Amino acid sequence: MNAIEACNLRKSFGPVAAVDDVSIAVKEGEIFGFLGQNGAGKTTAIRMMTGVLTPDTGSVRIGGIDLLQYPLEAKLKMGVIPENGTVYSDLTAEQNVLWTAKFYGMDKASRKRRCEEILTRLGLLHRRYDLVRFFSKGMRQRISIACAIVHSPPVLFLDEPTTGLDVYSRRLVLDTVRYMNREGSTVLITTHNIEEANELCSSISIIDKGKIIATGTPEKLKKQFDTTRFVEISFDQPVRSDLFEARGIPRAEPWGDKWRVYAENADHAVKQLVDMAEEDNLTILSIATSSPTLEQAFVQMTGGA
Ligand SMILES: Nc1ncnc2c1ncn2[C@@H]1O[C@H](COP(=O)(O)OP(=O)(O)O)[C@@H](O)[C@H]1O
Ligand SMILES: [Mg+2]
Structure with missing residues (x-):
């Protein structure tokens, strides 16, 4: 079964066709990359696939569940790291993660265990009682990721998760994406960084001016040239x-x-x-x-x- 299926997605903002008939199918277990320059339509596409933005036309299925028809069921299957993270500055690192885990209905014991495990993995356990307000951009992004993966989602969406990060945070973010994939999450990641796509993804779609212009493994795309x-x-x-x-x-x-x-x-x-x-x-x-x-x-x- 495909973990993510988007069919004929379109979204226009006034005269701008931000996403213009995009279809993708991501197999279970893949790390799928959406590669494109600024303004190509990556964020608009990911927002439609995660139920933040309603498409003008088209449909999305997450693990076989229709996102427009059953938004809650579909959203429970995903973890989302949006372009601009959504962490709460007035909460501590740990509170952010625990609160999100509670929202997903995890019991108290698993919330605590999972929170510790993830904060350790993301190099933030020693900062768990500190307010996120005082964190650097890279640390905030790592908290955003901790929240998105706390419930071990079958499908993980990340929108340019490494853009503007320091080298250390970037490495931890990419390692965590690989770890989640090994643990069973299917990943869709957007990036404008070609090397990142090459290094991480089993399959890539290149998006340009709202359209997918090529799809394949990094090796196959190289061979076309x-x-x-x-x-x-x-x-x-x-x-x-x-x-x-x-x-x-x-x-x-x-x-x-x-x-x-x-x-x-x-x-x-x-x-x-x-x-x-x-x-x-x-x-x-x-x-x-x-x-x-x-x-x-x-x-x-x-x-x-
Ligand atoms: N909310 C919006 N209102 C108007 N135009 C938008 C909006 N969101 C995106 N766009 C436009 O849609 C196009 C695609 O943007 P976006 O999806 O953010 O691209 P990317 O994430 O690849 O940089 C751009 O031309 C952008 O200006
Ligand atoms: Mg974007």
């Missing part, structure tokens, strides 16, 4: 660009102290370069072929703007 393969080479002496042309190598660009040669067939390009070096008495100092990065795929798909 095989033509951006290149060979990086350096020689023991300066080389003019017309030397490459004379040897039938059309796309060579200077790159620092090296040259980048773009080619559809890297193997062929390497052989041409070796021949060229031999015939022109050049010594090759280094040579390496490179696959496209997810970033190159992303920039190409979204036009880089």
Whole structure:
């Protein structure tokens, strides 16, 4: 069964189609990434999938339950970390988590046990009696996450949970997402950080101007851009660009102290370069072929703007 299913979601704000016919299906156990630049429509999409915003059209199912028809049942299955966390500044770290656990109907003993376990995991046990008001952004975000996962939700939504965090908080947040996934939560996370998506997600949809423009594993998305393969080479002496042309190598660009040669067939390009070096008495100092990065795929798909 799919843990999250969104069908033909649309939402416009005046003339702006913030989400324009988005459909996704996230299998149980996946960490699914919504990757897009600022204003792509990630937050609007996640808000519709978590029942904060009513779609103009379309439907959402969480663990098979229709969110519009049975909002309470569907919401009990999810933990949500919104773009701007919703922690209570006037409560302590522990009170925030315990209060949320109570809201989800957990009994007193499990509330206490789970609260301690999560605060430990998120590196905040020693601050449990302190008011959240005095916490840094990274600490607040960790409390927001503690509240969202206290009831071990089968489905976890996180909207750019690491944006603007310090390195330590970011690491704890990502480790906690992985931990929750191992414990059985299906995760949908939005990010504009390509490396984060690459490192964390089993599957990604790239969203641009309200539309999904590509879906697949990070590796599959990279492979769609095989033509951006290149060979990086350096020689023991300066080389003019017309030397490459004379040897039938059309796309060579200077790159620092090296040259980048773009080619559809890297193997062929390497052989041409070796021949060229031999015939022109050049010594090759280094040579390496490179696959496209997810970033190159992303920039190409979204036009880089
Ligand atoms: N409440 C709103 N009112 C008007 N426009 C909005 C509102 N929320 C989002 N938008 C617009 O919808 C588009 C998508 O925004 P958003 O979903 O926040 O993107 P992202 O989270 O990917 O940065 C943007 O053009 C944004 O300005
Ligand atoms: Mg957003």
